Amino acid sequence: NDCLPCHAGWVGSTVPLCIYGFCSMMRPIEPFMTEFLTGTYKNLTTEQVNRQVYPVWTYSSLVLLIPVLLVTDLLRYKPVIILQGLSHVAASLLVLVGSGVRSAQLAFFCYSVAVAADVAYFSYIYSVVDPRFYQRVTSYVRGAMLLGYAMGALLGQLLVSLVGVSLYCLAAVSLASVSVALITSFSLPMPETSLFLQGTYSPQQVSSVEDSCDSEGRNFSTWAKSVSPVRRMLRLALDCKTCYSSMAMLFFCMWSAMGKCGFYQVAGYVQLLWVHMQPHNFTAYNGGVDGVSTLSGAAASVAVGHMSLEWSVWGELVLGAFTFLIAGAIFLMDLTDNIWISYSCYFFFKTVYMALTTICTFQIAKMLNRERYALVLGMNSFVGTILQSVLTGIVISSKSLQLTIILQFVVYASYFAAMSLLFTARGVYTVLHTKRSAGGDLAERATNLPEASCL
Incomplete structure (x- = not known):
């Protein structure tokens, strides 16, 4: 070494x-x-x-x-x-x-x-x-x-x-x-x-x-x-195929890309929502909320890193459940008339997102060779940016729906709700499949016990 x-x-x-x-x-x-x-x-x-x-x-x-x-x-x-x-x-x-x-x-x-x-x-x-x-x-x-x-x-x-x-x-x-x-x-x-x-x-x-x-x-x-350069590109394509061949890896990467898309849409346009709620308030507490929620998200990320949970089994279900809470927070952030409730919902949204993206990061890292970190990080970012561009084109572009800022956030909340359904369903399947496999292994060992005792 x-x-x-x-x-x-x-x-x-x-x-x-x-x-x-x-x-x-x-x-x-x-x-x-x-x-x-x-x-x-x-x-x-x-x-x-x-x-x-x-x-x-x-x-x-x-x-x-x-x-x-x-x-x-x-x-x-x-x-x-x-x-x-x-x-x-x-x-x-x-x-x-x-x-x-x-x-x-x-x-x-x-x-x-x-x-x-x-x-x-x-x-x-x-x-x-x-x-x-x-x-x-x-x-x-x-x-x-x-x-x-x-x-x-x-x-x-x-x-x-x-x-x-x-x-x-x-x-x-x-x-x-x-x-x-x-x-x-x-x-x-x-x-x-x-x-x-x-x-x-x-x-x-x-x-x-x-x-x-x-x-x-x-x-x-x-x-x-x-x-x-052609051989390098071919090698890059083969590496991509190898990295995403695992279904578990694929779903964690999906959440990473989809979550990034939703996070940047909400974080990027939330100031417009707050200006809409308080059009003449130039002493708003945007900076305080952003700073405190970032520190809280960092603390949540560290806490998640020390939790003793079998993430390979329960990780996708945790992603689905907490993504549902994120969707609810965005709905409430958007529909309330109280700026402090909206601030609190954004605080919750950012804290939970940063904790969930930490789960995805270390689960992806566990499944990868170290030289592929940059590749997977880049590809996840690329897919997330594609999704973000599509979402921006649909709800914001002057040539499309041209939704108001309130309706934009209804779309963002619905986006996270759809993510929640997908990952909750996948998480339930993973847990049941793991339990069934564990039960099958126990039954097989029990069947083999008499033979072993006779030897």
Whole structure:
């Protein structure tokens, strides 16, 4: 293992990556973006924001995800993380100084580039850290991102409510934070190889890796140059088939993709719902709710990780049951006239979603070889973005139903209710099938006992 292509220590790569994740997510303007765009600073209408601005990042992410996934592997992660930092800076700068619909659309296009590059951020650590540190550094990296987002939201809320700082200043603070993230990205160590290509070593090459670090470097370099792009794509397709051949894996990936679609639709448009409920309240507690719910979701994720439950048996049923509660929370969030009830429902929605997506993540990880993490993460994100684009096109596009914000959230709640039915049915089947199989094994052992005693 000493010759594996990774750095000797995990601290040197994890610390700057955590700083990058924290600063890139600490954007105080985020919970107040709708108010900023529709207020006196940008003077856009809620209709323009809903139908012309916000959908841009959904459609752009769909187009960018697969190319970014492939380029991420080719460029070995760090350049794509730097690109993500540049995209965050460009988006924040356009939000701060731009004006008009076109400028806002360009800002959200830059944001979509950053979202598509998430696969590089989450896969980078596995290419530079020894496998025995994977669980530890994954928790640190995800924790840094969640903490950064929560701190940004809470800081924004405190500055607006207690100090009376303008939303323009929040946008400036956001720009400063993502600029620090960009500077930090340059200090990340460069991986020596990629996870996808590493997974396509021949047995002879794997043997040479174990024998000598120097020969590994030469063999890999020669092999990588000799493999055509067509063969790499074929290998990628075969890996996809292998990863999704398990029905259990398929259902957890389905929830991951479908849940991401629903979460981003609700989280992305909930500010418009709150503006509809309180059209003249520019001291709303959006930031506080977003920050506290993020911290609560992080705590729930940690708690789920320590629960002693046989997730392979009960996991799908748990997903179905709690997805039903999410659907109910969205219905209530949408139909109530009380902003505090709506805030509470969003708090519950976000907390439960983050716990459920953690279940999916570690169940998927258990079934995968480590070199396929980035592949499955990228494909799940791609499928989720396709679903999100379809849903956006149906309920929001100016050429389709053009539903009001209230009816949009009725659709989102119905979407989660349909997910709940699917996964509850699958969960009941899994539990009954497991119990039946266990009963059959016991009966078989009981039948064989007399024979065993006679021997």
